[in-house]
Amino acid sequence: MAEAEVRTAVPADAAEIGRIQLSTWRTSYGGILPDEVLERLDPDDTERQWAEAIGEDSSTVLLALEGGWPVGFCAGGKAPGGESADAHGGVPEDADTVGLVSALLVEPRWGRRGHGGRLLWHLAERLRAEGLTRAITWIPEADEASMSFYRGIGWEPDGTVRTLDAGGRPVRELRLTGGLDLRLA
Template sequence: MVVREAIPSDVPSVAKIHMDVWKDTYEGIIPSEVLSQRTYDELEDSWLDRLFEDPDTKEFMLVAENDDGDIVGFIVVATDGDEGYRGVIKSIYVYEDYQRQGIGTMLFNAALDKLVEEDILNLIVWTYKDNKNRVFYEKMGGKVFKEIVVEIDGRKVGKIAYVWDNIKH
């Protein structure tokens, strides 16, 4: 498994992972109408614009590529801050067949290394409280910082923030 910076030609694979894992992870948490509204093409356009066409982007993406050259996971981190934390995990998704094999950890640690290189030493991530995979953030040393309730298509959904006050290791 190799973790590397994403390039524009990775975007179709990233959009597929994003859509497929997002739907599986958030089914029953986010209203199904919202889950069914996204398309692969929209996600591709969004990732291309956000990461590769916006000269002022404050985000970077790392991908995990298996031995066959297939992308099986990715992480996106912003450096524009939230709640006083300079690093912000925007997305981390790994295909279900590749979960619990250390790939998320590899992506997370590579992102931390990149943040430290940019002298960004703290981090926050928001996730849905009912996301069964949020224990990953606890495993990675995240501490519960804040809980809120948001409304998505008329449904109240709990969100929780995990923080790392010092990511330098």
């Protein structure tokens, strides 16, 4: 395998991160999101949103590279207040130490090469350095590849579900949670 690395994203990476997101969603989420929603995704808006996220102090955006080429990214930080609440709005005792993995995508053509694990490991290191002890993420129930990845590292659904409106079509997401003491194989 060519040289792989993970580094902190900089504003100049926003276009590549947007490209990876749109490419991955259009390739992998065709059966999950309606075609018209995927077709309407605007590269300029996506780039602008990632530039803003990269500039925020409250979040970390990491970029995976193989042979110098951007192949995936992840983003996360401390979970906002309501994100860690249970389905009835109850706040867990550890709410102040819960992180949120808001995005983790690797282009399918670069998949199964360890990039997702490296990205999550580096993000977990950052979250632990901030005093966080576990994290959550939301995954479309139909996204079997992501479910398998997270279950493979010991994260499991915690029973909380939400339904998003994707252009008039409901998309059910499960919240997964797990520890931040990850081991790379």
